[in-house]
Amino acid sequence: MTPASGVHPMKWAEVSLGTLRANAAAFRSAMGAGVELMSMVKAGAYGHGGVPAARALLDGGATWLGVALPGEALELHEAGIAAPILVVGWSHPDTHQPLVEAGIDVTVADPDGVDAVVSAAQRARRRARVQLKLETGMHRQGIEPADLPGVLARLAAETANVEVTGVFTHMADADGADPRFTELQHQRFVPLVAAVLELAPDAVVHCANSAAALRFPHMRYGLVRPGIALYGYLPDNCPPLAVTPAMAMRAVVTHVQTVAAGESVGYGCTWTAARKTRVATLAAGYADGVHRAQSNRGSVVIGGTRCRMLGRVSMDQVTVDISTLPGGARPGDVATLLGPELPADSIAAVEGTASYEVLCAVSSRVPRRFVDA
Numbered sequence: 001m002t003p004a005s006g007v008h009p010m011k012w013a014e015v016s017l018g019t020l021r022a023n024a025a026a027f028r029s030a031m032g033a034g035v036e037l038m039s040m041v042k043a044g045a046y047g048h049g050g051v052p053a054a055r056a057l058l059d060g061g062a063t064w065l066g067v068a069l070p071g072e073a074l075e076l077h078e079a080g081i082a083a084p085i086l087v088v089g090w091s092h093p094d095t096h097q098p099l100v101e102a103g104i105d106v107t108v109a110d111p112d113g114v115d116a117v118v119s120a121a122q123r124a125r126r127r128a129r130v131q132l133k134l135e136t137g138m139h140r141q142g143i144e145p146a147d148l149p150g151v152l153a154r155l156a157a158e159t160a161n162v163e164v165t166g167v168f169t170h171m172a173d174a175d176g177a178d179p180r181f182t183e184l185q186h187q188r189f190v191p192l193v194a195a196v197l198e199l200a201p202d203a204v205v206h207c208a209n210s211a212a213a214l215r216f217p218h219m220r221y222g223l224v225r226p227g228i229a230l231y232g233y234l235p236d237n238c239p240p241l242a243v244t245p246a247m248a249m250r251a252v253v254t255h256v257q258t259v260a261a262g263e264s265v266g267y268g269c270t271w272t273a274a275r276k277t278r279v280a281t282l283a284a285g286y287a288d289g290v291h292r293a294q295s296n297r298g299s300v301v302i303g304g305t306r307c308r309m310l311g312r313v314s315m316d317q318v319t320v321d322i323s324t325l326p327g328g329a330r331p332g333d334v335a336t337l338l339g340p341e342l343p344a345d346s347i348a349a350v351e352g353t354a355s356y357e358v359l360c361a362v363s364s365r366v367p368r369r370f371v372d373a
Helices: 017-031 042-046 050-059 070-078 093-102 111-124 145-156 180-199 210-215 344-351 355-360
Strands: 011-016 036-040 064-067 085-087 105-108 128-133 162-168 204-206 247-259 277-282 299-302 305-310 318-321 334-338 368-371
Touching: 011 017, 017 036, 017 050, 017 210, 017 368, 036 050, 042 050, 042 355, 050 064, 050 070, 064 070, 070 085, 070 093, 093 105, 093 111, 093 128, 105 111, 111 128, 111 145, 111 162, 128 145, 145 180, 162 180, 277 305, 277 334, 299 318, 344 355
Parallel strands: 011 368, 036 064, 064 085, 085 105, 105 128, 128 162, 162 204
Antiparallel strands: 011 247, 247 277, 247 334, 277 318, 299 305, 299 334, 305 318
């Protein structure tokens, strides 16, 4: 979303394409020779802006892109991105034909998926590219081990319509302190992969998200699928890597007032001034991605100073204490609600959530400004 011509935005997100390129290059270097990078760019590249972020990550060394939804894949393809793209999630059969026609890799995660893709390939008169997702312990989506022989037999009979280009699984606890479950999933994965490679010896093998790729070198195979690390945030229990947050969210100050002792601020009167307090209102709220969980707990940065949120976060506004801000603030000044100086993981700690959710929460009504720096 971009503001109307001549209209000054009240809030915006600054996305550093240079930082995304550098993060991808750092991750790619850490993987060593022979390991390709599939950059996960689902959910608008974790809120960073799908197409521009995808291009920057490819420039930084990624060779594949991964998305969750068919529409996300088709958007990248229609933007002229030529890199191979995998839809890692389930695709409705109605979307299979355009995906096949675009040469996008479709995930098959159950026996019925084979027939749907074969039918689409026949309609498109083009061989479908298929990757098999295997169930190893996440219990969210994947071909059960007992079903795999039947799926492979069906695919073997449809080589004119379907090419198996990859096989993968997803780790449930790769960032957990105890590595045992991740190792168990990998142990389950290995024999299933061997069966798939008998049918499709050139299929790419992958199972490592950001945490697994950094913590378990033996799980890298020829391709890894980092997501959050590319945007500047390392999962728990990972070795250090020189990545930097690539997005900042800003909003302007719209009002400044002095609240007398005993007066309250915001809906529900959840904060009452114990003393005379200078309060600034910012043009951002939960409709923009500032979660209500930050009410009376979160903070923003104005002029290099952290200012505590006061009262409930509203749909379009949030109020902050500027009593200790040198020189105060006035309408038009800029506050940072997310960024290198106020990173998503620190916000997540306040909210009791994860950096992923904080980044993805930045809504579509917040214009993205892309910079090359």
